[in-house]
Amino acid sequence: MERGVSSMPGKQRRRRCVVLVVVAVLLLIVIIAVAIGVSLQQTPEQEQFKDTFITRCERFKEANCPEIWKVFQQAYVNQDHCKVPAEAYDALVAAAPFTPPCNRMMFWSKTKDVVHDFTEKKDCFVTLEDTLLGEVLDGLTWCGKEGSDETFTSGCPGWSECVDNPVRSFWNRISAAYADVACGEVTAMLNGSIPTPFHPDSIFGSVELKRFNATRVKTLNVVLVTQDNKVTNCTNASLKDLQMELDKGIKYNCKEAPQSQINACSSDPAAPCGSCW
Numbered sequence: 001m002e003r004g005v006s007s008m009p010g011k012q013r014r015r016r017c018v019v020l021v022v023v024a025v026l027l028l029i030v031i032i033a034v035a036i037g038v039s040l041q042q043t044p045e046q047e048q049f050k051d052t053f054i055t056r057c058e059r060f061k062e063a064n065c066p067e068i069w070k071v072f073q074q075a076y077v078n079q080d081h082c083k084v085p086a087e088a089y090d091a092l093v094a095a096a097p098f099t100p101p102c103n104r105m106m107f108w109s110k111t112k113d114v115v116h117d118f119t120e121k122k123d124c125f126v127t128l129e130d131t132l133l134g135e136v137l138d139g140l141t142w143c144g145k146e147g148s149d150e151t152f153t154s155g156c157p158g159w160s161e162c163v164d165n166p167v168r169s170f171w172n173r174i175s176a177a178y179a180d181v182a183c184g185e186v187t188a189m190l191n192g193s194i195p196t197p198f199h200p201d202s203i204f205g206s207v208e209l210k211r212f213n214a215t216r217v218k219t220l221n222v223v224l225v226t227q228d229n230k231v232t233n234c235t236n237a238s239l240k241d242l243q244m245e246l247d248k249g250i251k252y253n254c255k256e257a258p259q260s261q262i263n264a265c266s267s268d269p270a271a272p273c274g275s276c277w
């Protein structure tokens with residue numbers, strides 16, 4: 001017989017028992033609460049990424065965003081993050097097809113900030129990043145992992161780490177889809193502050209330009225954006241290479257335009273579209 005317990009009067013023993021039960025129940029509640037908290041927090045990156053996706057998508061009124069999210073994920077979840085080819089996004093392009101704004105389509109290479117500042121302020125031209133898929137995923141990083149249904153935003157391969165990575169394949173695929181539907185007069189903003197404004201390895205050179213089809217595209221207008229110290233001009237040999245890549249039958253124009261002039265024009269509400277260069 002244990003002395004301590006046996007010597008306790010019955011009432012006191014019962015009270016101690018109640019206290020023990022209460023403590024045990026409280027402990028259980030704390031454990032459950034912590035477990036729920038942990039499970040809710042388990043995938044904050046996934047939740048945040050999805051929130052951003054859906055919020056941006058809902059700016060496009062006609063879009064079925066939950067469906068587009070579902071189809072998007074299917075391209076890369078549960079895949080090795082270096083084995084996602086561009087074709088993995090075929091179903092996504094089909095789920096959110098591009099309706100081409102003929103004569104207003106704007107392509108660009110090495111002029112990202114200027115071109116987007118321009119299309120934001122002036123509703124004249126539409127870049128890929130102004131379309132649903134482009135806008136929703138602009139600036140984001142994502143990948144999957146074999147054996148998991150989750151979306152990761154860290155630990156994903158860099159742009160050049162492997163060719164078939166989820167982000168690079170996405171941009172290649174939707175750039176191709178946007179260029180496929182290009183029509184009428186097409187504009188491309190290139191950088192005149194670098195020695196070689198046209199790079200055959202850029203997305204514009206390797207994907208978009210090759211897709212322009214003379215049955216739909218009438219003219220390609222290159223706008224070469226220059227700064228005070230002009231580095232190159234429309235006579236540059238790389239722009240000859242560009243013309244050779246162009247589908248026969250598409251007319252070509254090139255015009256130099258100072259960046260200051262483009263900025264001034266985009267800030268002037270009275271300036272008509274197309275008068276900025």
Ligand SMILES: *[C@@H]1O[C@H](CO)[C@@H](O)[C@H](O)[C@H]1NC(C)=O
Binds near residue numbers: 114192194225259
């Ligand atoms: C052209 O490239 C240079 C060097 O990378 C950069 O500083 C400049 O802002 C670019 N110009 C435009 C119009 O984006």
Ligand SMILES: *[C@@H]1O[C@H](CO)[C@@H](O)[C@H](O)[C@H]1NC(C)=O
Binds near residue numbers: 210212214215247
């Ligand atoms: C352009 O479209 C026509 C008809 O759809 C097709 O036969 C041709 O191969 C296309 N050309 C290019 C350069 O994609």
Ligand SMILES: *[C@@H]1O[C@H](CO)[C@@H](O)[C@H](O)[C@H]1NC(C)=O
Binds near residue numbers: 232233234235
């Ligand atoms: C274009 O640049 C070349 C040198 O790169 C120069 O010889 C030529 O005069 C320039 N042409 C124009 C129209 O500015």
Ligand SMILES: *[C@@H]1O[C@H](CO)[C@@H](O)[C@H](O)[C@H]1NC(C)=O
Binds near residue numbers: 195231232236237238
């Ligand atoms: C023009 O293009 C060629 C090749 O495409 C390049 O090597 C050259 O440096 C370019 N720029 C100037 C300013 O000449």
